Amino acid sequence: MNARAYSRLVHPVIAGLIAIAYSFIGWIEIRGVMHLPASATWFLTLAVLAPLLCGSLLTGGLHECMHLSFFGVLPGARRSLRRWHCGVLAGIAVVLGGLSLWRTHDTPVEATIGLCAIFLTLPLLNRRGSQSPRRLFSLVGCLLLGCALFDLVGARLYSLAMAAPWAIFAAGLFIAAFCLRVGFDRKRVRGRAGRPFRSAATGISVMFTKHGRMMQAKTVAEAQSRSQRIGRDWPLESVDGSAWDWLRVLLHEHFGQQGRFVWLAGVCVVMAVFAAMPVAISLLIERLAEPGANSAQFCEIVATFGRTGSFPGHSPVMAMLALMFLMPYWIVLVLALTPLPMSRIAYPLSRRRLAWLNFLLSLRMLGVGYAAQVCGVFATVELAGLLAGIPFRFENMQAQAALLLLQLPLLPLLRIIALTRRRAYGIVSLILFMLLFVAFTLPGTIERIVPCLSWLTAGGSLAVSAFVAWIYWRRLLRRYSTSDLNQPIGMIQVLVAP
Amino acid sequence: MPPLLVIDYHNGVPAYRQIMDQVKLQIATGMLPPGSEMASTRALSTELSLNPMTISKAYALLEHDGVLERRRGQTLVVRETHGPEARVERIEPLRTQLAAAASLARQLDVSSSEALKLFRKILDEETK
Amino acid sequence: MNAVTATSAAPTVAPFAARGITKRYGSLVALNDVTLEIPAGRIVGLLGRNGAGKTTLLNIVSGIVLPSAGSAATFGVPTDRLDTPQLTRLGVVQQEGGMISWMTVRQHLDFNASFYPSWDRKLEQRLLGELELDPKRRIVQLSTGDRQKAGLLLGLCHRPALLVLDEPMSALDPIVRARALDLLIERLRDDGCTVLVSSHILNDVEKIVDRVICLDQGEVVADAAFDELQETYAEWILSSPAGTLPTAYPEPFVLSHHGDARQARLRVRTNEFEAAEKFASDYGAQVQRRPLNLEEIFPLLANSRKDVR
Numbered sequence: 001m002n003a004r005a006y007s008r009l010v011h012p013v014i015a016g017l018i019a020i021a022y023s024f025i026g027w028i029e030i031r032g033v034m035h036l037p038a039s040a041t042w043f044l045t046l047a048v049l050a051p052l053l054c055g056s057l058l059t060g061g062l063h064e065c066m067h068l069s070f071f072g073v074l075p076g077a078r079r080s081l082r083r084w085h086c087g088v089l090a091g092i093a094v095v096l097g098g099l100s101l102w103r104t105h106d107t108p109v110e111a112t113i114g115l116c117a118i119f120l121t122l123p124l125l126n127r128r129g130s131q132s133p134r135r136l137f138s139l140v141g142c143l144l145l146g147c148a149l150f151d152l153v154g155a156r157l158y159s160l161a162m163a164a165p166w167a168i169f170a171a172g173l174f175i176a177a178f179c180l181r182v183g184f185d186r187k188r189v190r191g192r193a194g195r196p197f198r199s200a201a202t203g204i205s206v207m208f209t210k211h212g213r214m215m216q217a218k219t220v221a222e223a224q225s226r227s228q229r230i231g232r233d234w235p236l237e238s239v240d241g242s243a244w245d246w247l248r249v250l251l252h253e254h255f256g257q258q259g260r261f262v263w264l265a266g267v268c269v270v271m272a273v274f275a276a277m278p279v280a281i282s283l284l285i286e287r288l289a290e291p292g293a294n295s296a297q298f299c300e301i302v303a304t305f306g307r308t309g310s311f312p313g314h315s316p317v318m319a320m321l322a323l324m325f326l327m328p329y330w331i332v333l334v335l336a337l338t339p340l341p342m343s344r345i346a347y348p349l350s351r352r353r354l355a356w357l358n359f360l361l362s363l364r365m366l367g368v369g370y371a372a373q374v375c376g377v378f379a380t381v382e383l384a385g386l387l388a389g390i391p392f393r394f395e396n397m398q399a400q401a402a403l404l405l406l407q408l409p410l411l412p413l414l415r416i417i418a419l420t421r422r423r424a425y426g427i428v429s430l431i432l433f434m435l436l437f438v439a440f441t442l443p444g445t446i447e448r449i450v451p452c453l454s455w456l457t458a459g460g461s462l463a464v465s466a467f468v469a470w471i472y473w474r475r476l477l478r479r480y481s482t483s484d485l486n487q488p489i490g491m492i493q494v495l496v497a498p
Numbered sequence: 499m500p501p502l503l504v505i506d507y508h509n510g511v512p513a514y515r516q517i518m519d520q521v522k523l524q525i526a527t528g529m530l531p532p533g534s535e536m537a538s539t540r541a542l543s544t545e546l547s548l549n550p551m552t553i554s555k556a557y558a559l560l561e562h563d564g565v566l567e568r569r570r571g572q573t574l575v576v577r578e579t580h581g582p583e584a585r586v587e588r589i590e591p592l593r594t595q596l597a598a599a600a601s602l603a604r605q606l607d608v609s610s611s612e613a614l615k616l617f618r619k620i621l622d623e624e625t626k
Numbered sequence: 627m628n629a630v631t632a633t634s635a636a637p638t639v640a641p642f643a644a645r646g647i648t649k650r651y652g653s654l655v656a657l658n659d660v661t662l663e664i665p666a667g668r669i670v671g672l673l674g675r676n677g678a679g680k681t682t683l684l685n686i687v688s689g690i691v692l693p694s695a696g697s698a699a700t701f702g703v704p705t706d707r708l709d710t711p712q713l714t715r716l717g718v719v720q721q722e723g724g725m726i727s728w729m730t731v732r733q734h735l736d737f738n739a740s741f742y743p744s745w746d747r748k749l750e751q752r753l754l755g756e757l758e759l760d761p762k763r764r765i766v767q768l769s770t771g772d773r774q775k776a777g778l779l780l781g782l783c784h785r786p787a788l789l790v791l792d793e794p795m796s797a798l799d800p801i802v803r804a805r806a807l808d809l810l811i812e813r814l815r816d817d818g819c820t821v822l823v824s825s826h827i828l829n830d831v832e833k834i835v836d837r838v839i840c841l842d843q844g845e846v847v848a849d850a851a852f853d854e855l856q857e858t859y860a861e862w863i864l865s866s867p868a869g870t871l872p873t874a875y876p877e878p879f880v881l882s883h884h885g886d887a888r889q890a891r892l893r894v895r896t897n898e899f900e901a902a903e904k905f906a907s908d909y910g911a912q913v914q915r916r917p918l919n920l921e922e923i924f925p926l927l928a929n930s931r932k933d934v935r
Contacts, residue, residue, distance in 0.1 A: 224728050225766040231728050234737040241710070249741065257728040344726050345780075346690060348713030348741060351706065481706060484691045507832045510860075510917030512853040543815055547808050549669055550815050551836040555853070601912060605865060 001080035006088070010061030011201035018201070019053040034151060039104040040158040046100045047112045047161070048150070051119035054092055058085070059123040059183075060199030066189055067128065067197040082184040089120045108165035114172025115161070121176040124183025128197045224257070231257040246349065246357055254341040254361075268372045275376025279384070296388055303385035346485070355480035359473050500537045501529045505546055513548060517556035519591075522565060525576055526588040536566060536574040638666045639702035641788040641820045642687050647696035649682050649844075656682040657693070658844040664788075664822055669814055671835035671852070672824035675928055678841040680824040681721065684792045687822065688718045700788070714742055717786030719777045721793045727766035731759060731776050735783070742784035750783045756805050771797040778806060782813065789813060791823040795830065803827075807834050828920040840927045848927045859923045862892045862902055866911035877905075881926050893918070893926055 026049040030041045062085055071077060093116040100112040161168055182188065198215070206212030234252060239245045255263050279302055341361075347354070385392065503520050505513050524530040539557065543550040557574055560566045567577045603613045642664040649657040657679045664670055664687075674680045685691035686698050689708040698705045701712045708716075718724065726734060731754075739745040754761055757775040765776060774797050781789065789810070795803050811834055813819040825831050831838075838855055840848035848855065864871055869887040879896040894901075906913040918926075 221727060221766060225764075230730060230764070231733065233733055234740060236740045238739075238743065239741045249737075252737070253726055345724055345738075346688060346713075346718055348710050348716075350709040350713075353709075482692065484685075486685065486690050508829065508919045508921075510856055510919040510922070512856045514853055540815060543811060547804070547811060547833065549811055549834055549836050551668065552853075601914065604912065605867070 001077070001084055006081075006084045009065050010058045010088075011199075011205050012058075014201045014204050015054065015057035015061070018057060018204070019050060022053055023050045030154065034154060036155060036158070039107055040155065042103045043100060043107045043112065043158055043161065044150075044154055046096045046103075047115035048119055048157070050096055051092070051116040052122070055089070055120040056123040056126075057199070057201055058088065059126065060201055062124075063126070063128050063192065064197055064199045064202060066192045067195055069194050069196075071193050072190055078184060078186065078189055082180070086180060089117075093117055093120060108161065110169035111161035111165035114165075114169035117172040117176035118179075121179035121183065124179050128192070128195070229257070243353075243356065243360070246347075246353070247360055249347070250343065250357055250361055253343060253345075264368065267368060268375070271369060271372035272376035272379060275373055276380045279380055299384040300388035300390060303381060303388050303390050343485075351480045351485075352477065354485075355473075355477045358480070359476050363469070500534065503542070503546065505548060513552045514556040514559065517553065518560055518563075521556070521560060523591050525565065526591060530576055532576050532578040534576050536576070640664060641666055642698070642700050642822070643702075644683075644686070644693075644698040645696055647686065647693040647698050649679075649686065649691065650694045655844055657686075657841075659696070660841075660844070660846055661696075662839060662846055662849055664820060665837070666820050667814065667818045668837050669810060669821040669823065669835045670837045670839060671831040672822060672839050672841065673828070673831065673848075673924060673927070674824070674841035677843075678928075679844040680841055681792055683841065684790050684822065684824060687788075687790050688716060689713070690718075714744065714784065715787040717781040717784065717789045719781035719789070719791040719794045725765050725773070725776060725780065728764065730762055730764050731768075731779075732761035734765060734776070734780065735761070738780055739783070745784045749785070750779065753779055753783065753809070756809070757802055769797075771799065771802070774798055775802070775806075778809070782809070785813075785817050785819070787817070787819060789819055789821045789823075791821070791825075793825055794823065795825065795827065803830065810834055828924060832920045840924075842928045855923060856917060858897055859893070859895050859918050859926060860902075861916040861918055861922070862894055862905070863914040863916060864890045864892065864906070864909065864911045865914075866909065868910065870910045872909070893922075895926065 023045055027041060027045045030036055030044055031038075036044070062081060065071060065077075065081070093113050096116050097109045097113040100107055101109050198219075203212075203215075206215060232252070234256075236245065236248070239249060282302070283298060343354075349357070382392065501524055503517060505516050507513065521530065521536075525532075536557065537545070539550050539553045542548065542553050546553075557566065561568065561574065565577060566574045569575050599617075600613070603610075640663050644663070645661050647657055647660050648655065660679075660683065672680050672683065682691060686693055686705060687700055689700060689705045692706050700708060701715065703709070703712050726737070729737065735750060739747070739750075757778065759772060759775045759779065763772070765773065768776060774794060778791075778794055781791070781794075791810075795806050798806060807830055810821050810823065814821060823831070823835075832852075835852050838848060838850060838852050839846060850858075864885070866888055871885065871887045871890050873887075875883055875892065879894050879901070880892050881895055882893045883890055885891055898904075902913045902915050
């Protein structure tokens with residue numbers, strides 16, 4: 001075991017980025033929601049949050065290795081892993097302690113390091129049980145519970161740390177030693193073998209790549225084999241050859257395992273939640289800026305912005321609210337990132353027919369996602385209006401509609417872009433999104449855009465959209481006519497090729 | 499019921515040739531008397547798990563060699579043969595075996611008279 | 627009346643014909659200028675080492691993969707324009723996958739039956755019994771062998787005129803495999819179905835094929851009737867008590883040899899009837915001719931290109 005092998009296991013760069021990002025969010029949360037003084041916030045972030053994040057991410061990589069079926073055969077692996085892990089964790093504890101000393105001059109370092117030791121080693125105890133989706137729910141539950149607990153005892157923890165730093169240091173080392181011993185215990189490690197586990201960092205490191213897709217497919221297959229649910233029976237006796245029937249065939253292949261409306265309902269719920277997220281974040285930011293802000297006023301701001309696109313004054317909240325209207329774009333981007341579901345069996349259809357059916361399928365997918373998002377945005381804005389006591393007026397809906405229609409021509413365009421190389425697409429879409437976001441948040445942009453859109457009108461926007469959809473159809477047809485059917489559709493320079 | 503045919507798929511000898519040789523042997527030994535009907539290609543294919551093309555080829559060649567003939571439309575029967583031709587054909591399987599034995603005799607450096615004496619002795623033992 | 631002779635009597639379009647097809651994946655050349663024709667009503671064995679291009683060729687036949695150059699036509703229709711009338715007469719059994727994993731076997735059979743009008747329910751029932759497959763199990767939970775059985779069922783039950791199989795039996799136990807081979811012969815016998823099967827299990831191939839196509843590094847190195855192949859390749863055992871055998875044999879038809887001056891084993895490829903005797907007299911030795919089975923012929927086929935160079 002050397003540094004290179006260890007870093008390959010734990011993905012230090014990704015783990016580091018995630019830890020920093022979420023620590024930052026946590027810091028904002030503690031500062032804004034719990035209203036703790038700066039020193040306490042830094043202490044809690046660096047002594048509890050950051051080590052917990054670092055610990056779980058690094059341990060994830062470690063456990064992924066331990067859960068390999070042949071781990072027990074590797075000579076001296078357990079011991080050398082233990083040595084390396086202890087060393088790295090100790091280093092992180094020292095770094096965090098140093099950071100804490102730098103940011104807050106009065107917090108005792110010993111307490112920080114003590115708590116770091118505890119939370120860095122605590123994830124070692126995680127048995128990483130079955131990988132079923134049920135575990136995700138329990139994880140979210142634990143998270144919420146943890147947040148609530150944190151809210152309650154956070155302040156008290158800080159005062160305790162100030163009062164008895166050396167006690168905490170001793171307790172921390174003791175608990176850390178215990179966790180390390182249990183975590184690397186020979187018998188426990190042997191119990192892990194054979195139960196495959198994949199860490200979050202690994203998942204992220206292969207995102208957007210072919211290998212990542214394969215791993216995802218494998219996970220899906222494993223989940224399918226575990227699930228006892230029998231999908232729907234195929235109701236048709238024979239397919240009469242119409243496009244409608246064949247579309248039903250394809251939909252049955254890709255979505256027949258779940259109930260007909262379960263998928264739809266799931267999509268709607270997820271999309272609506274995503275639409276409401278910017279509003280929630282804005283609320284958070286507002287609380288950060290002015291702890292005593294009135295929520296009714298906030299709702300009024302949201303409702304006014306959502307309906308008319310105008311904003312009284314300029315504050316960071318507006319930037320966040322603009323996000324609300326970009327969320328459909330963002331979600332559609334993500335949807336367009338996923339390749340068209342590949343048909344596993346070779347249907348007795350000509351290539352042209354297949355192209356047409358897949359075109360309809362992709363429009364359906366994007367359309368449903370987009371519609372769900374739009375409904376989510378509408379619902380959020382109207383709910384805010386309801387809470388603020390502003391009556392509902394139909395004309396206001398048109399401003400919202402105009403803002404959302406702005407994104408309609410992008411739909412098929414994104415699909416076309418998705419036909420190119422995946423990784424490039426991910427980066428391009430991110431840049432596009434950031435540019436759009438910046439444009440939206442510049443003062444006066446929205447007020448200028450909305451009147452312009454009024455002359456474009458819904459009809460014009462739809463016409464542009466239809467034209468782009470037509471281009472997409474031509475490209476898709478050409479793709480299906482000239483390429484192999486067993487490759488996921490991609491790899492042509494659609495926009496650039498003649 | 500025509501007598502059984504046994505095909506060895508792995509000795510490298512083409513299956514059609516094995517069928518031909520065995521049919522000829524069966525005719526020569528009298529197991530398949532003249533005039534008897536051959537199994538249809540389909541039936542033989544089912545029984546032997548053999549590709550029907552192989553059987554067709556064997557039958558066609560046997561017909562061409564004059565061992566089988568087509569009668570009453572589609573049925574193949576063993577041809578009635580008399581005279582010196584029959585004798586020559588019957589002796590054919592024996593010739594192959596004797597050629598191998600002769601080659602072995604040469605390798606072992608056994609003289610012709612010794613080999614013939616041995617062959618006569620074995621023949622006498624067989625007829626007892 | 628024998629269905630086989632009926633098919634060969636009527637003039638039919640070849641089930642598959644390829645002319646100069648080449649397939650490139652980036653810089654990798656999977657098939658290089660391949661020209662062949664699959665005759666109707668035959669069982670054709672497609673042999674080759676791993677990576678020789680068998681799967682690519684089979685995918686081209688079924689229209690899944692399009693050649694980078696050259697023309698390929700299935701049932702007389704170019705493979706990029708195959709439509710429902712041709713595809714319903716085509717049966718494909720892929721090596722891995724080609725099935726929807728969440729369905730049960732019964733659901734998948736019903737699903738496929740709905741878009742193949744010639745689906746034979748009685749045949750399906752019979753095959754489920756013969757291949758010993760439980761229709762209630764979900765495909766994702768099947769073992770590899772059972773999955774291959776399901777693949778066979780899905781490819782055969784609609785009585786296709788051309789059956790394309792890619793390593794269809796590698797995981798089946800010997801008893802079920804024997805039944806599956808019988809099944810292929812039965813398809814030919816009853817429907818005049820053309821079968822194109824690629825397999826590494828040469829013992830199985832030997833039992834059923836009447837034509838063999840061998841690929842090596844993307845090129846066709848053999849395309850002949852199986853009988854012809856068996857009669858062309860042989861092993862000659864030379865023995866010369868006087869020790870007159872040479873150390874090397876310059877004749878082009880000698881593909882490999884090993885032995886010493888007194889005894890040698892040669893692997894040869896020749897159609898000449900008297901070649902053995904002539905050879906023996908040339909070297910003053912006795913020759914014994916031994917036929918080779920497919921496992922022994924195969925390395926001579928697959929490496930023949932190297933020897934030519």
